Each structure stands twice: as C-alpha cells, then as structure tokens.
Amino acid sequence: MTSIRIADTPRTARRSGPRGTPPRHNALQRALTRMGWAFSAPGLFVIAAVTIFPVGFSIVMSFSNVDVLGSGFQIDGFTLGNYTTIFTASVWQYALVFTIVYTVITVIVELVLGVLIALVLERLEGIRGWMMAILLIPWSLITVISATLWDYIYDPTAGIADWIFQQLGWGSPVILGTPTSAIIAMMVADIWKTTPFVAIIVLAGLVMIPGDLYEAAEMDGANGWKMFWKITLPLLRPTIALAVLFRILQAFGLFDLPFVLTQGGPQNATTSLAILGYQAMFTDLKFGPGAAVAVTTAALVVIGCLVFLKVFRAQVSETED
Structure with missing residues (x-):
C-alpha cells in the first residue's frame, strides 16, 4: 500500500507575515517608516511650533484674564468675560x-x-x-x-x-x-x-x-x-x-x-x-x-x-x- 507523506511546511512559509508577506519585507517596511518619521520630525516640529502652539495659546488666552504690564502681559485666572464682551459689542x-x-x-x-x-x-x-x-x-x-x-x-x-x-x-x-x-x-x-x-x-x-x-x-x-x-x-x-x-x-x-x-x-x-x-x-x-x-x-x-x-x-x- 502506497503511503502518502505530508511534507513539512517550509520554514520561510511559517515565518511569513499576514497574507504570505515575507518577514524581511515587513522589517524593511518598518525601517522605512521609522526613517520617514525621522526625516519628517524637524518639519513637523516647526509646524507645531508656528501653528499648533499659537492656536492653543490663543484659546487659553481667550478664556483668561490678561493683565498688561510694563514688561509684557500676565495671564491670571479663568473667565468667560472675554466672549461675553465681544458677543455683546x-x-x-x-x-x-x-x-x-x-x-x-x-x-x-x-x-x-x-x-x-x-x-x-x-x-x-x-x-x-x-x-x-x-x-x-x-x-x-x-x-x-x-x-x-x-x-x-x-x-x-x-x-x-x-x-x-x-x-x-x-x-x-x-x-x-x-x-x-x-x-x-x-x-x-x-x-x-x-x-x-x-x-x-x-x-x-x-x-x-x-x-x-x-x-x-x-x-x-x-x-x-x-x-x-x-x-x-x-x-x-x-x-x-x-x-x-x-x-x-x-x-x-x-x-x-x-x-x-x-x-x-x-x-x-x-x-x-x-x-x-x-x-x-x-x-x-x-x-x-x-x-x-x-x-x-x-x-x-x-x-x-x-x-x-x-x-x-x-x-x-x-x-x-
């Protein structure tokens, strides 16, 4: 009687990622992704510094009592009076x-x-x-x-x-x-x-x-x-x-x-x-x-x-x- 021998699964197939993606390809993608974030980080930091921070600071200032001093200004306490002032003006x-x-x-x-x-x-x-x-x-x-x-x-x-x-x-x-x-x-x-x-x-x-x-x-x-x-x-x-x-x-x-x-x-x-x-x-x-x-x-x-x-x-x- 002829016996049927089931071949072992290749080691490379067992190590493949989802949908048969080779592990080396996944590692290369992760490396490229990290490299992309590393190169983009300075630009993202500049965008955050000149856009996100001023917007956030303006929101905080709009809900605060702001006192103008000789050397600048000082934020003191939370208030909704600024919005009340402009909405009624x-x-x-x-x-x-x-x-x-x-x-x-x-x-x-x-x-x-x-x-x-x-x-x-x-x-x-x-x-x-x-x-x-x-x-x-x-x-x-x-x-x-x-x-x-x-x-x-x-x-x-x-x-x-x-x-x-x-x-x-x-x-x-x-x-x-x-x-x-x-x-x-x-x-x-x-x-x-x-x-x-x-x-x-x-x-x-x-x-x-x-x-x-x-x-x-x-x-x-x-x-x-x-x-x-x-x-x-x-x-x-x-x-x-x-x-x-x-x-x-x-x-x-x-x-x-x-x-x-x-x-x-x-x-x-x-x-x-x-x-x-x-x-x-x-x-x-x-x-x-x-x-x-x-x-x-x-x-x-x-x-x-x-x-x-x-x-x-x-x-x-x-x-x-």
Missing part, C-alpha cells in the same frame, strides 16, 4: 455681518466672472498659455502691494479713478471717504485680484470634460446654451465647489486689503473680524477680547470648511453616479 456684531456679506458678494461675483473667463480661455487653444500668464498677474501680486496699487488708483487728487469720474461728469468723490463707496472700492480691488484664481480652477475642470459628450449632444440637436446647463455646469459642480471653498476661507480672513486702504474706516464701515481682532490686541492692548475674536473667527472658518467639504463630497458622489 455692537462693533463685533457689525464686523461679523460685514465679513459674511462681503464674503458672499465677492465670491458670487468672482465665481460668475471666473466661469465666463474660463469658458473663453477654453476656446483659445493657440494663445491660451499667454492669456493665462497675463491673467495670473493680479493673482501673483502680494495683497499688500495690490492694495497699495489700488490706494493710488483711488487717490482723490492724483488717482486715475478721480480722472475717470471727472470725465463722466460725476465730480471728484472721495472714494474711500464714505462707508458705501469704501466698501464697494474694496470689493472691486478684491474681485480684480482673485477672479483669475477662480478662472484657473474652473478652466482645469473644463479641459477634463470629455469632448464626446458635446459631440453627442450636438448630434441630438442641443444648442450651446443647453449644453452648458445640461453638460458643462453639472460636471463642473465639484470644481466650482472647490473654488468656492478656497475663496470663502480666504475672504473670511479679510485683513490686508482694509488694513492698507481704510484701516477699518471710515466709521468702522470696513472693519472685518480680522481687523477687529488686530485692533483689540495691538491698538487697545486688550489681549483677552482680541484672542476671543480670533478664536471665534477660526471656529467659524472651521465650521464653514466642514460644511463645504460635505457639500463637495455630495457633489462628487452625484457626478460619479
């Missing part, structure tokens, strides 16, 4: 409303103009690169430099805006001297600078849309307007959501533009939450309320970010379906 309420309204208006205008510019650039295949380079000039300027440029434009004596108004027969209005005109002037400067950013993002989404969809729609008798609403816009929703998310986060932290153009005036008309926090901490030396303004602003930004990320994921899911 009319200037904080106005800054919150102004920041939200400013963000909504500028983002909507930038989105409409950005989509229109992207549609034009998408058809300029020969000179698209040159047009994109020219378009990115406003976006590439530092905000302080851009704001200084617009400050010269709005100058009531030597600015080109004053000359244009005179040619139109509107006299010589002091653009940054009244609340309404100052707000509109700031919006114009912001839209001029950031619309190219939206246009480039939307253009990236446009070039990813397959041309077969337009050819099929054209064969079915669809005109350009119908193809835009039925094909282009639905497929651009994730891209547009991403552009809106970035712009809302940037616009909600409005600081450089009003700081250079109006310093929050006239009559606090252009005081954003960031300007208010700066004035409270470095002008009035009220570190506790100033930190509370900064913390509440950051909390609103985080909430807005989470909401838009949820919307963005829903848009992506609808597009994939």
Whole structure:
C-alpha cells in the first residue's frame, strides 16, 4: 500500500507575515517608516511650533484674564468675560455681518466672472498659455502691494479713478471717504485680484470634460446654451465647489486689503473680524477680547470648511453616479 507523506511546511512559509508577506519585507517596511518619521520630525516640529502652539495659546488666552504690564502681559485666572464682551459689542456684531456679506458678494461675483473667463480661455487653444500668464498677474501680486496699487488708483487728487469720474461728469468723490463707496472700492480691488484664481480652477475642470459628450449632444440637436446647463455646469459642480471653498476661507480672513486702504474706516464701515481682532490686541492692548475674536473667527472658518467639504463630497458622489 502506497503511503502518502505530508511534507513539512517550509520554514520561510511559517515565518511569513499576514497574507504570505515575507518577514524581511515587513522589517524593511518598518525601517522605512521609522526613517520617514525621522526625516519628517524637524518639519513637523516647526509646524507645531508656528501653528499648533499659537492656536492653543490663543484659546487659553481667550478664556483668561490678561493683565498688561510694563514688561509684557500676565495671564491670571479663568473667565468667560472675554466672549461675553465681544458677543455683546455692537462693533463685533457689525464686523461679523460685514465679513459674511462681503464674503458672499465677492465670491458670487468672482465665481460668475471666473466661469465666463474660463469658458473663453477654453476656446483659445493657440494663445491660451499667454492669456493665462497675463491673467495670473493680479493673482501673483502680494495683497499688500495690490492694495497699495489700488490706494493710488483711488487717490482723490492724483488717482486715475478721480480722472475717470471727472470725465463722466460725476465730480471728484472721495472714494474711500464714505462707508458705501469704501466698501464697494474694496470689493472691486478684491474681485480684480482673485477672479483669475477662480478662472484657473474652473478652466482645469473644463479641459477634463470629455469632448464626446458635446459631440453627442450636438448630434441630438442641443444648442450651446443647453449644453452648458445640461453638460458643462453639472460636471463642473465639484470644481466650482472647490473654488468656492478656497475663496470663502480666504475672504473670511479679510485683513490686508482694509488694513492698507481704510484701516477699518471710515466709521468702522470696513472693519472685518480680522481687523477687529488686530485692533483689540495691538491698538487697545486688550489681549483677552482680541484672542476671543480670533478664536471665534477660526471656529467659524472651521465650521464653514466642514460644511463645504460635505457639500463637495455630495457633489462628487452625484457626478460619479
């Protein structure tokens, strides 16, 4: 009778990791992981030092009594008075409303103009690169430099805006001297600078849309307007959501533009939450309320970010379906 001999399991097989992974491969992965953390540690330490620590310290300061001394400041005791102070202050309420309204208006205008510019650039295949380079000039300027440029434009004596108004027969209005005109002037400067950013993002989404969809729609008798609403816009929703998310986060932290153009005036008309926090901490030396303004602003930004990320994921899911 023939006997069946069961061979011993090879030693290498017994030592294999999950799913048959050789032990040497696992050891190499662990070594590479440790090496990666070792190389990343200095950068992570710097990020923690310049980001996490200031945020944590601001939160602690916002819940503390802060006494300003001749040699600095001193944190003394826990309190909720800083938040009570800012929530009941009319200037904080106005800054919150102004920041939200400013963000909504500028983002909507930038989105409409950005989509229109992207549609034009998408058809300029020969000179698209040159047009994109020219378009990115406003976006590439530092905000302080851009704001200084617009400050010269709005100058009531030597600015080109004053000359244009005179040619139109509107006299010589002091653009940054009244609340309404100052707000509109700031919006114009912001839209001029950031619309190219939206246009480039939307253009990236446009070039990813397959041309077969337009050819099929054209064969079915669809005109350009119908193809835009039925094909282009639905497929651009994730891209547009991403552009809106970035712009809302940037616009909600409005600081450089009003700081250079109006310093929050006239009559606090252009005081954003960031300007208010700066004035409270470095002008009035009220570190506790100033930190509370900064913390509440950051909390609103985080909430807005989470909401838009949820919307963005829903848009992506609808597009994939």
